[in-house]
Amino acid sequence: MAKRYFHYDEIASEQSAGYTKALGEEFVPGPVDGEDLIRSRTQVAIVGAGPAGLVLALLLQHEGIDCVVVERQTQAYVETRARAGFIEHRVVEFLRQHGLSEGLDLRGVPHTTCEFRHGGSQYIVPYGDLSGGAHVVYPQQFLVRDLLELFTSRGGKVLFSHPAVKMEGMEDNRAVVTCVVQDSSDSPLQLELECDFVAGCDGFHGLSRTSIPSTHVMTFTKQYGIGWLALLAEVPSSMKRIVYALHDSGFAGQMPRTPQVTRFYLECLPGDLESEWPDDRVWRELRKRMAIDGENDLITGPIIERRVLDMRSVVTEPMQYGNLFLAGDAAHIITPVGAKGMNLAIADAEVLARALIAHYRKRDGTLLREYSKTRLPHVWRVQEFSDWMLRLIHSTDGSNEQAFSERLRRARLERLCGSNAYANLFAESYVGR
Ligand SMILES: Cc1cc2nc3c(=O)[nH]c(=O)nc-3n(C[C@H](O)[C@H](O)[C@H](O)COP(=O)(O)OP(=O)(O)OC[C@H]3O[C@@H](n4cnc5c(N)ncnc54)[C@H](O)[C@@H]3O)c2cc1C
Helix, strand or coil: CCEEECCHHHCCCCHHHCHHHHHHHHCCCCCHHHCEEEEEEEEEEEECCCHHHHHHHHHHHHCCCCEEEECCCCHHHHHHCCCCCEECHHHHHHHHHCCCCHHHHHHCEEECCEEEEECCEEEEECHHHHHCCCEEECCHHHHHHHHHHHHHHCCCEEECCCCEEEEECHHHCCEEEEEECCCCCCCCEEEEEEEEEEEECCCCCCCCHHHCCHHHCEEEEEEEEEEEEEEEECCCCCCCCEEEEECCCCCEEEEECCCCCEEEEEEECCCCCHHHCCHHHHHHHHHHHHCECCECCCCCCCEEEEEEEEEEEEEEECCEECCEEECHHHCEECCHHHCCHHHHHHHHHHHHHHHHHHHHHHCCCHHHHCHHHHHHHHHHHHHHHHHHHHHHHCCCCCCCCHHHHHHHHHHHHHHHHHCHHHHHHHHHHHHCC
C-alpha cells in the first residue's frame, strides 16, 4: 500500500473542487489495487460538523490548539439541515462571550412566553419574566453556517464528505481516525488522521459511540411509544409564541422559526409513514387540535418538510473512553419536547473544550479525566425535565386510564399557572438557567 504523508493544510475542504484535484500535482491516486492512503496528524480530531463539533473546533482554534473536523456530509447538506431552533438563555450568553453570536444577535428573535391549550382553555406561562432569561429562536442550520464560516475564515479545516469509518488506539494514546475520501474517482482513498484526542461529535448515528467496546459503556434507553410528525411549513407563525396544544386526538405544537417558516408538530403513531400525512390531513388535524372553543386562526401554506420522529431518549455512560470523548447527540439523545438537544450538545462542547485547553495549556488532565462525571448530572437533569414535559403534553402514558391522565394534565397546568414555585421551576428548566 502506498503511504504518503501530507499536512492536512494540503487537503482541501471544498468537496466541489474534488479531493484529488485539490491536492493538485502532489498527489495522484493510484489504481484500485494499489489503494492509496494519506496520513496526517493533528492534536484533536473532531468527528462531525454539527453544533457540538463546530463549537469545540472554534474554542480550540482560539487557543491555538490544532484540530481538524471530518464530516460525512457535504457542506451544502450540513448548512441546510433544518432541525433545532430554540437556543437557551445560558447557551446564548456563552456564544456571546466567545464571539460566536453575531448572526444570532442580528437575526435571532427572543422569546419569553409559551402557551398551553387544553380543554378550551389557554395557559400562558411568562417563563422569561419568571426566570430572568429568554430563549432566542434561531434555526440550527443558520447557526451551523455561521460557525462554519467563522472557523474556516480563521484558517480552520473542515473535511466534508469524509466519513470516519474506523477509530483505533484510543486506549493507548495512539488514536487514529480513518476516513474514506468520497470523491468522484473510482479509486478508494483513505485518510488516516493521527491525533492526541478524538472528539466524537458525530450524532446518534455516528461511529464514535459504537467504537467504544461494549464492556466499557452502558446505554440507558427510554422508548415512549409515541411518534411526532415534524413539519416545516412556509408560513409565518399564526401565534407569536410557542404553543403546546393538548387534545384528545393527540398533541399539536407550533414553534416559530423565521418570519417565513414555522415548525409544527403533530402526535402520531411511531410507525406512521410520512405519506400517510398529506397536506390536507396535516392542516385539518392542526386546526382541530390547536383550536380554542372551535375557533382557530391558523395560517396554512405549503409544507416543505415532513418527518416522523420516534419519541425516545438515550444516555451513554460514561461519555469517554481512553482518548475518545463523546459530545452532543453522540453521547445522548433527548426527545424534542423541551427543545434541549442542541443546547446540551453545545454545553458538552464547552466543557470538553475547557478540559482540552487545561490539558494543553496547563498540563492539567483533571478536567479531561472528569469530563463524563461533570456532564452526566446535567444531562440527566435535562432528561428529567423532558420526561416531565412529555407526560404533561401527551395523554398516552402506557395505561388505559385516559380520563385519569386527562385530569392529571389539567391539575399540572393549573399548578403551572397558579403556583409561583411550580412555575419558577418550570421556567428555570425550560429556559436553561
Ligand atoms: C425535528 C427536530 C427538532 C429539534 N428541535 C430542537 C430544538 O428546538 N432545540 C434543541 O436544542 N434541539 C433540537 N433538536 C435536536 C438537535 O437538532 C440535536 O440535538 C443537535 O443537532 C445535536 O448536535 P450534535 O452536534 O451533537 O449532532 P449533529 O447535529 O447530529 O451533528 C453530527 C454530525 O456528524 C456527522 N457524522 C455522522 N457520522 C459521521 C461519521 N462517521 N464521520 C464523520 N461525520 C459524521 C453528521 O453528518 C453530522 O453533521 C431537534 C432535532 C430534530 C430532529
